Amino acid sequence: LKRAVADGFVVKNQEGDFKFVHDKVREAAYSLIPESDKNQFHYNLGKVLHSVCDGKDVGDTILLIATQINHGKESMLKDDELCFPVVKLNMAAGKMAIDSCRHKTAYAYLEVASSLLPNDHWESHYYISLRLGFMMASAANSSCRYDDAENILRRILKEARCTKDKLPSYFLLSQIFQAQGKVADAYDTCSSILTQLGETIPETVDPEEAVAIIPETLRKYDRAYGDDWLGKKMEDCTLRYVVRFYGQMITSAFFIKLPHVVSYFACKAVQLSLQNGVCQYTPLSFLQLSNVLIRSWNNVPCAHRIAKNAMALSERFNSTDQMAELSLIFNNTVGHLEWLHPRAQKLRACFHSALSSGNANMGFLCATQSIFFSILSGEKELNSLLKEIDYYLHLLETYKSEVSKKYMLCARETVSILIDKGEANSIEAKEYHGHWNVSDPGDKFLDTFYCHQVLRNFWLGYDERCRHFAYKGFARIRQGSYLYHIIRFYYGLNLLEMLKKKSIISKHREVVEVIESMKDAVTHANANNRNKLELLEAELHGLDARHNKAEALYDASIASAKRSKFIHEQGLACERAGLYYKKMGSMQNALAYFQQAHACYKDWGSIVRAEVIQRELDCFNSNDNNL
Numbered sequence: 097l098k099r100a101v102a103d104g105f106v107v108k109n110q111e112g113d114f115k116f117v118h119d120k121v122r123e124a125a126y127s128l129i130p131e132s133d134k135n136q137f138h139y140n141l142g143k144v145l146h147s148v149c150d151g152k153d154v155g156d157t158i159l160l161i162a163t164q165i166n167h168g169k170e171s172m173l174k175d176d177e178l179c180f181p182v183v184k185l186n187m188a189a190g191k192m193a194i195d196s197c198r199h200k201t202a203y204a205y206l207e208v209a210s211s212l213l214p215n216d217h218w219e220s221h222y223y224i225s226l227r228l229g230f231m232m233a234s235a236a237n238s239s240c241r242y243d244d245a246e247n248i249l250r251r252i253l254k255e256a257r258c259t260k261d262k263l264p265s266y267f268l269l270s271q272i273f274q275a276q277g278k279v280a281d282a283y284d285t286c287s288s289i290l291t292q293l294g295e296t297i298p299e300t301v302d303p304e305e306a307v308a309i310i311p312e313t314l315r316k317y318d319r320a321y322g323d324d325w326l327g328k329k330m331e332d333c334t335l336r337y338v339v340r341f342y343g344q345m346i347t348s349a350f351f352i353k354l355p356h357v358v359s360y361f362a363c364k365a366v367q368l369s370l371q372n373g374v375c376q377y378t379p380l381s382f383l384q385l386s387n388v389l390i391r392s393w394n395n396v397p398c399a400h401r402i403a404k405n406a407m408a409l410s411e412r413f414n415s416t417d418q419m420a421e422l423s424l425i426f427n428n429t430v431g432h433l434e435w436l437h438p439r440a441q442k443l444r445a446c447f448h449s450a451l452s453s454g455n456a457n458m459g460f461l462c463a464t465q466s467i468f469f470s471i472l473s474g475e476k477e478l479n480s481l482l483k484e485i486d487y488y489l490h491l492l493e494t495y496k497s498e499v500s501k502k503y504m505l506c507a508r509e510t511v512s513i514l515i516d517k518g519e520a521n522s523i524e525a526k527e528y529h530g531h532w533n534v535s536d537p538g539d540k541f542l543d544t545f546y547c548h549q550v551l552r553n554f555w556l557g558y559d560e561r562c563r564h565f566a567y568k569g570f571a572r573i574r575q576g577s578y579l580y581h582i583i584r585f586y587y588g589l590n591l592l593e594m595l596k597k598k599s600i601i602s603k604h605r606e607v608v609e610v611i612e613s614m615k616d617a618v619t620h621a622n623a624n625n626r627n628k629l630e631l632l633e634a635e636l637h638g639l640d641a642r643h644n645k646a647e648a649l650y651d652a653s654i655a656s657a658k659r660s661k662f663i664h665e666q667g668l669a670c671e672r673a674g675l676y677y678k679k680m681g682s683m684q685n686a687l688a689y690f691q692q693a694h695a696c697y698k699d700w701g702s703i704v705r706a707e708v709i710q711r712e713l714d715c716f717n718s719n720d721n722n723l
Contacts, residue, residue, distance in 0.1 A: 380406075
């Protein structure tokens with residue numbers, strides 16, 4: 097047995113017994129089959145397995161059967177009677193692979209099925225061709241084969257016999273356009289289909305009409321929403337597609353249309369559900385209405401209530417395929433009203449689930465939102481966050497989601513600057529691609545870009561540039577947006593720095609206005625804003641020589657930031673407290689706060705901020721040496 101053991105065919109167990117290594121035995125037996133006969137061997141094996149298992153639920157075994165029988169593709173092409181059962185087998189295998197998120201595998205099975213159909217299959221096997229074509233396009237899209245997916249969809253749209261049969265393909269095509277950054281094409285596709293389905297889609301929307309439709313929609317919502325309405329299902333399949341296409345069109349409009357246009361269509365979509373009952377696409381319409389209420393009306397309580405109702409409604413439909421999109425809009429609309437740390441983590445989880453289910457575009461949009469929340473909340477150490485962004489950018493080289501890539505690269509530059517002024521670059525991604533029109537009020541990327549610029553310049557201490565981009569942001573961003581509140585906070589601190597150097601009455605009043613708006617923000621989202629309000633008030637009281645209040649509020653801001661785990665803003669409050677006590681001549685207190693600030697900035701991963709504080713600490717060491 098020594099030779100068999102040495103060759104790996106036999107092993108000796110702990111009891112001293114010898115056993116065959118079955119993989120090796122199979123390998124030896126398989127090697128006896130001539131290379132020219134192997135395809136026929138697999139094909140015959142597949143036919144036997146298929147005959148035994150045909151009509152039975154064999155689970156994943158269907159993939160094995162299809163793989164074996166597909167070795168005889170050339171033989172099957174000569175036998176029309178055998179082709180069609182194998183087409184169905186490969187379609188079943190493809191569906192099994194799609195359901196288990198193996199999209200490339202699915203495409204391979206479906207491609208074999210397509211190759212076995214006769215040349216006139218659109219005439220002779222119409223419904224099989226329709227179903228197979230859409231499955232192939234879906235698998236191609238989820239496998240990042242966007243050109244293949246678009247070509248397959250174009251063929252379906254050419255061959256399909258009626259509008260109803262074309263609707264799924266038009267919708268997937270609009271999603272592909274959106275993923276590739278062709279947002280206008282996505283919008284136009286949805287607009288065209290809605291028109292064909294009997295909806296009136298105006299080229300322009302009167303702003304006054306858009307303003308009037310919002311309270312009308314809210315009245316209808318308040319009258320309808322309840323158990324009776326929730327129990328009323330939208331039975332008309334075509335109407336459900338109308339609601340679905342509205343949702344996709346509004347998503348596209350958000351990036352390229354004026355806010356009042358988005359408001360108008362969001363209200364129209366909601367009214368369809370209010371009048372005709374709920375369907376699986378109703379939650380998205382409600383979330384889009386919630387977004388309108390935040391951005392256009394600054395009606396925070398109403399928006400939050402409708403958004404929560406939408407998420408609860410989505411659970412009734414078990415809308416797992418929509419969960420990434422629903423979570424994205426919920427967090428983009430009212431996520432800032434809840435503690436940011438779990439929101440960032442939830443979005444990160446949505447990225448992974450969306451990628452697995454084949455909805456890569458929504459997955460990456462969730463990832464960009466997660467990164468932004470993490471920057472704002474200090475949820476993740478900056479170097480770890482940079483690595484996470486690089487991971488997403490690496491994947492985006494494959495998935496080609498151009499909209500997400502632009503946002504991700506913008507966030508990457510911010511994180512890199514916060515670490516060490518942009519020197520920490522492990523990949524060539526220093527600049528984000530694409531150009532934007534600074535005069536275009538519909539370009540939502542600019543809103544995010546200006547917010548990032550305010551953040552970067554504030555933390556670098558570039559006061560004038562910080563104010564410059566804050567003004568740019570105020571000119572574009574609606575007051576209800578959380579971006580507006582973020583910019584306003586850092587702008588308020590910037591103004592206070594200006595007032596420390598020169599007293600300007602108008603700027604003093606402006607700081608008071610910022611504080612009042614922050615008080616309002618605290619009533620809606622205490623965990624995210626309490627520390628910010630307390631820091632602004634501490635700075636103002638210190639400026640106005642109300643020292644007892646200032647000292648108490650600095651400590652309160654530090655404690656609030658610590659409770660919310662906003663490590664960067666805890667460091668900021670400690671830094672400002674240190675500067676305050678230094679100015680007051682209380683050097684021992686100043687030293688203690690600077691040491692705390694230095695520790696916070698190190699934990700955050702910001703070398704640039706830690707170095708600023710280190711220079712303050714070095715002054716103390718220098719003074720000690722002089723003594």
